[in-house]
Structures are given as C-alpha cells and as structure tokens.
C-alpha cells in the first residue's frame with residue numbers, strides 16, 4: 001500500500017513526486033516522464049509569468065483561492081530547488097539555461113525518492129477500503145491517496161470516479177476560418193491587430209504576429225483569441241465568431257492615405273509596395289479607387305471563424321468542473337483524491353500561465369497531503 005499514487009508524470013505529477021512525503025508511486029503512460037515539458041516554450045519552457053494577476057485564468061477567483069493556500073511564491077520555490085531563472089519579454093519566466101530540459105532535470109532529481117513506472121496506462125480508479133484501487137495496464141495498485149495529474153486530454157479516469165465534467169476543446173492553437181480572402185497566402189507572416197468578436201461583442205484584442213495558412217490563421221496573436229473562442233464554446237455562448245485583422249496596426253491613416261493617393265494618381269500597379277507584403281496586398285485588395293477605402297479595408301479584414309485546429313493545440317479548455325474540488329485541490333466527494341493541473345477546468349493565456357497553474361496546484365495539493373501524513 002502506497003501513501004499516494006500520482007497518475008501522470010507531466011508538470012504537475014512530477015512536481016508532486018518532488019514534494020510529497022511518504023512512500024509514493026508515479027504512473028506514466030508514456031515511455032518517459034515529462035516529455036511535454038521538453039517542447040514547451042519552443043524548447044525553452046516558459047514556466048511562469050512575473051506579471052501574473054490571476055485575471056489571465058478562466059476562473060480568476062478559484063485561482064486566487066488556490067494561490068492563497070500557498071504561503072510562499074512559486075518563483076522563490078524554483079530558486080530553492082536550485083533552478084536559476086531569467087525573464088524574457090512581457091514578464092515571461094524561463095530557466096536561466098533557456099532550455100526546457102533543465103526544468104525537467106530539476107524535477108526528475110527532486111522526484112527520485114518516488115517509485116516511477118513508465119509505459120503504465122491507468123484505466124480507472126475506485127474507492128477501496130481505507131483508500132483507493134488504481135487499475136492499470138500493468139495490474140492493480142493500492143494507496144491511501146490518489147493525485148490525478150493526467151493532463152487535459154484524458155478524462156476517462158475522472159469519468160470512472162463519476163466526477164462532473166465540462167465539454168472540452170483544444171485551445172492556444174490555430175483557427176480554421178473561411179479562406180476566400182487568403183488565397184495564395186499559405187506560410188506568409190504579417191503583423192496585425194487581431195480582434196475576436198463573439199456574437200457581436202469584441203471579446204479579445206491583441207497585436208502581434210499572424211501566420212496565414214491554407215485552412216485559416218495561426219501565430220501568437222491568434223493563439224489567445226483561440227482560447228477565448230474555446231471558452232465561449234465550452235460555455236455554449238458562441239453562435240458566431242469573427243476575427244478581424246488590422247494589417248495597418250501601428251500606422252496612422254493619414255500617412256498611408258497620402259502615399260496611396262499619390263500612387264493612385266500616378267497609375268501605379270503595386271499600390272501597397274513598401275507598406276505591407278505584396279502577396280498580402282494582392283490577396284486582400286479589391287477594386288478600390290480611393291485611398292480612404294483601401295485603408296479602411298486593410299484595417300478590417302474579416303474572417304468567419306469555423307473551428308479550432310486540434311493538431312498544434314497547447315492546452316485543453318474544460319475538464320473536471322472546479323466545483324468538484326476545494327481550494328486545497330482535494331475532491332469534495334472523495335477524501336484523499338486530489339486533482340491538479342490541466343485535468344481541471346482551469347486554463348490560462350499564453351505566457352507561462354498554464355505551467356504556473358500546473359505547478360502551483362501540485363504544490364498546494366502536496367502541501368495539504370503532507371500536513372495529513
């Protein structure tokens with residue numbers, strides 16, 4: 001009988017294995033633990049954000065309730081673990097080495113006192129006398145407590161416990177849109193102000209890089225818009241979504257109009273040369289005759305949003321409902337069952353907020369368990 005069985009050796013599972021007292025077992029379905037950590041932040045692992053307010057999360061109130069349970073600061077925690085940090089733009093926190101493998105090394109070193117079984121798929125969990133029985137591809141294991149840290153993609157274990165779930169959607173990903181205005185632009189990048197309108201209301205605005213694709217649009221500025229769209233779908237509050245691109249973001253109307261008027265008078269062919277990429281100009285410019293109309297058009301390229309692109313999604317929106325757990329992350333129904341990280345219906349914007357949540361929730365749950373041992 002183990003003290004705690006940790007299901008899933010990702011960000012929150014590994015941190016729990018570092019922190020938990022007692023005799024613990026970590027079960028991971030893949031051949032190695034922490035594989036996803038290695039690809040986060042383009043291989044640099046953006047593990048937190050120093051500008052964090054709580055508003056970046058789908059449920060800020062619940063995030064703060066969990067945060068209050070942890071008396072210290074997550075960045076200080078990493079320093080205590082010997083992980084040196086550096087700050088990139090917009091408050092993004094990375095390991096000083098700029099390599100995600102450093103974060104995984106620190107976690108694996110901390111977790112060495114736990115027993116780890118890889119290639120072990122957990123199928124279900126059930127309450128057993130005095131604790132839990134965990135059914136896996138490798139047989140059954142028993143423990144006094146269980147931590148469900150299996151990420152957002154797998155809700156089967158939560159279902160086996162009859163926990164209440166929301167619908168789930170991929171997010172922080174590319175958006176499928178109608179493509180008639182994007183012909184020939186696959187692979188072209190542009191700077192744009194991106195606005196997402198849901199059922200007539202502007203829900204998100206961000207300036208940044210947009211990458212045009214055959215199926216729609218991708219790029220950093222689109223990722224956060226995809227999160228707002230996925231949240232609206234989860235809440236069943238989205239009949240119609242429109243993405244508007246302002247391709248002249250950062251320029252004054254007047255300065256562009258002056259150049260365009262001169263070119264129109266001269267009869268130039270490539271009106272937009274030197275302003276935006278010729279390829280984009282050709283794709284989006286209709287038969288406009290005056291400079292004001294062209295500027296207005298370039299500021300409001302409208303694309304109907306048709307869906308979320310699963311392939312490159314960084315997170316899952318939705319999961320086990322937050323009202324299933326206390327701020328200590330313990331289940332309200334099952335004593336000794338804890339849920340951490342992405343398996344819960346809590347998600348954050350791009351910028352280190354999702355790993356921060358995975359780590360913070362694991363710390364708070366481990367702390368609660370340690371107090372009871």
Ligand SMILES: Cc1cc2nc3c(=O)[nH]c(=O)nc-3n(C[C@H](O)[C@H](O)[C@H](O)COP(=O)(O)OP(=O)(O)OC[C@H]3O[C@@H](n4cnc5c(N)ncnc54)[C@H](O)[C@@H]3O)c2cc1C
Pocket residue numbers: 007008009010011012013027028029030033034035036037039040041042045046047048120121122123149150151152154157313314315340341342343351352353354355356358
């Ligand atoms: C390409 C990419 C880049 C990202 N970049 C960032 C970033 O820079 N910053 C940021 O904050 N977030 C980033 N994220 C999101 C972040 O990685 C996740 O939010 C975070 O890893 C969630 O942690 P978790 O512990 O809840 O789940 P995970 O890290 O997904 O871990 C879950 C683990 O459980 C295992 N598992 C699942 N089912 C079972 C089962 N039945 N039995 C046994 N084991 C199981 C999985 O194999 C996995 O190892 C990125 C995600 C991706 C995909």
